[in-house]
Amino acid sequence: MFFIRLRIQITLSQLVRGNGKGDVLEEVSKSATKYDMNLGVYLSPWDANHPSYKVATQDQYNEYYLNQLKEILDNPKYGNKGKFVEVWMDGARGEGAQKVTYTFDKWFEYIKKAEGDITIFSAQPTSVRWIGNEKGTAGDPVWHKVKRDKVLANPSTDYLNHGDPTGDMYSVGEADVSIRSGWFYHENQQPKSLRELMDIYFKSVGRGTPLLLNIPPNKEGRFADVDVARLKEFHQTLKDMYSTNLAAGASVVADSTRKNAKYNVNHLVDGDDKTSWALSNDALTGSFTVDLGENKRFDVVELKEDIAKGQRISGFNIDVEVNGRWVRYGEGSTVGYRRLIQGQPVTARRIRVTITGAQATPILTNFALYKTPQSIEKTDGYPLGLDYHSNTEGNKNNTTWHQENEGVRGSSMWTNQKDASVEYQFTGTKAYVVSTVDPQHGPMDVYVDGQKVATIDTQSTVRKRSQTVYETGN
Numbered sequence: 403m404f405f406i407r408l409r410i411q412i413t414l415s416q417l418v419r420g421n422g423k424g425d426v427l428e429e430v431s432k433s434a435t436k437y438d439m440n441l442g443v444y445l446s447p448w449d450a451n452h453p454s455y456k457v458a459t460q461d462q463y464n465e466y467y468l469n470q471l472k473e474i475l476d477n478p479k480y481g482n483k484g485k486f487v488e489v490w491m492d493g494a495r496g497e498g499a500q501k502v503t504y505t506f507d508k509w510f511e512y513i514k515k516a517e518g519d520i521t522i523f524s525a526q527p528t529s530v531r532w533i534g535n536e537k538g539t540a541g542d543p544v545w546h547k548v549k550r551d552k553v554l555a556n557p558s559t560d561y562l563n564h565g566d567p568t569g570d571m572y573s574v575g576e577a578d579v580s581i582r583s584g585w586f587y588h589e590n591q592q593p594k595s596l597r598e599l600m601d602i603y604f605k606s607v608g609r610g611t612p613l614l615l616n617i618p619p620n621k622e623g624r625f626a627d628v629d630v631a632r633l634k635e636f637h638q639t640l641k642d643m644y645s646t647n648l649a650a651g652a653s654v655v656a657d658s659t660r661k662n663a664k665y666n667v668n669h670l671v672d673g674d675d676k677t678s679w680a681l682s683n684d685a686l687t688g689s690f691t692v693d694l695g696e697n698k699r700f701d702v703v704e705l706k707e708d709i710a711k712g713q714r715i716s717g718f719n720i721d722v723e724v725n726g727r728w729v730r731y732g733e734g735s736t737v738g739y740r741r742l743i744q745g746q747p748v749t750a751r752r753i754r755v756t757i758t759g760a761q762a763t764p765i766l767t768n769f770a771l772y773k774t775p776q777s778i779e780k781t782d783g784y785p786l787g788l789d790y791h792s793n794t795e796g797n798k799n800n801t802t803w804h805q806e807n808e809g810v811r812g813s814s815m816w817t818n819q820k821d822a823s824v825e826y827q828f829t830g831t832k833a834y835v836v837s838t839v840d841p842q843h844g845p846m847d848v849y850v851d852g853q854k855v856a857t858i859d860t861q862s863t864v865r866k867r868s869q870t871v872y873e874t875g876n
Contacts, residue, residue, distance in 0.1 A: 486517055
């Protein structure tokens with residue numbers, strides 16, 4: 403969907419560009435119609451430059467804003483073939499601005515009458531809500547329902563980010579973010595990297611939330627070449643990722659299935675979002691296992707609920723079989739229309755999905771596996787299937803260690819106490835020791851089963867985190 407942002411300070415009939423001629427919204431509408439692109443319009447209610455934007459004259463201002471809406475929506479030259487799919491109005495109000503009371507109900511009534519089935523984004527109880535941040539990140543869980551009274555009572559950003567499992571109205575959280583650090587074009591800014599954009603994608607679309615990605619035009623009214631190049635790279639990466647569903651046609655076994663032909667478990671891998679599988683009767687938990695028939699390499703797992711029947715799942719786990727044993731690959735809370743779990747690349751034949759909680763009997767339309775391009779792989783460099791022992795689990799033998807939130811899987815610790823030690827217990831045949839190397843660091847001894855096996859020098863001319871400084875033999 404293409405989206406045009408209008409913060410009108412005068413009537414649209416005066417909205418011009420270039421040499422004082424032309425209608426920006428009309429030009430965009432013509433282009434959207436030519437390429438049959440859905441079109442939304444952002445008309446901010448906050449017009450602090452208008453003389454009636456005062457509490458004392460708010461009735462006059464509200465009528466003025468309504469007339470602007472009518473000027474847009476009643477004119478067949480605006481929109482894709484005269485039709486808009488979304489009206490976007492935020493709750494922005496500048497510092498020191500008068501607290502004008504907006505007549506939202508009146509505005510919404512007109513919008514729905516003029517456009518029919520249309521999406522409205524606002525800070526009010528509408529079908530689309532702000533996700534609570536401008537990072538493009540949805541929460542986990544993220545429920546596409548809220549309580550009307552809470553939204554009207556100036557809810558916290560955390561409430562908007564996660565929604566409400568007991569909500570009384572449908573409201574999709576929309577994740578918004580700019581491709582640059584700001585919402586407007588500045589020559590000294592660069593677009594986000596491909597890896598940053600993909601991370602945003604997995605934390606928005608990958609959590610069942612639509613993504614609104616802002617692309618600011620430059621002073622010539624065009625997108626910067628570097629932004630266009632990044633968008634093309636982003637699009638190609640998604641196209642490559644989705645090009646092959648590695649689970650298509652696999653065999654599936656569920657621990658229970660509703661006794662109705664339309665809920666056949668094989669529907670999970672038929673690639674058709676119109677078919678579905680459901681657990682039996684009123685079951686809220688259960689699992690299914692997918693057998694690919696041969697080992698395949700993947701790093702993205704996709705689940706889809708039959709969203710027409712509601713968002714139901716509140717918890718799930720994903721395990722893969724590696725070397726004959728089940729290993730946790732990912733987990734999450736809500737699923738919704740689409741849930742993507744990106745893990746590190748793994749080669750496996752069997753995958754198990756366990757639904758650990760739901761508000762009603764889970765109904766899924768699709769299970770898929772994908773492989774991301776190498777440029778955005780997510781890996782900590784250690785084979786899946788190893789038991790991970792955090793430094794926080796070690797026996798420090800009454801010596802002093804200091805915790806840090808960095809390193810492999812987000813934790814590490816350091817000491818400057820002479821003869822400090824830490825001990826870990828595990829059962830296995832292979833182990834890695836991971837450390838930060840630094841110009842100020844020194845040697846440490848490694849013991850296995852009470853026997854000294856190595857002295858490691860962690861001093862380095864350059865500081866580097868998460869370095870493998872020792873590994874046992876196979």
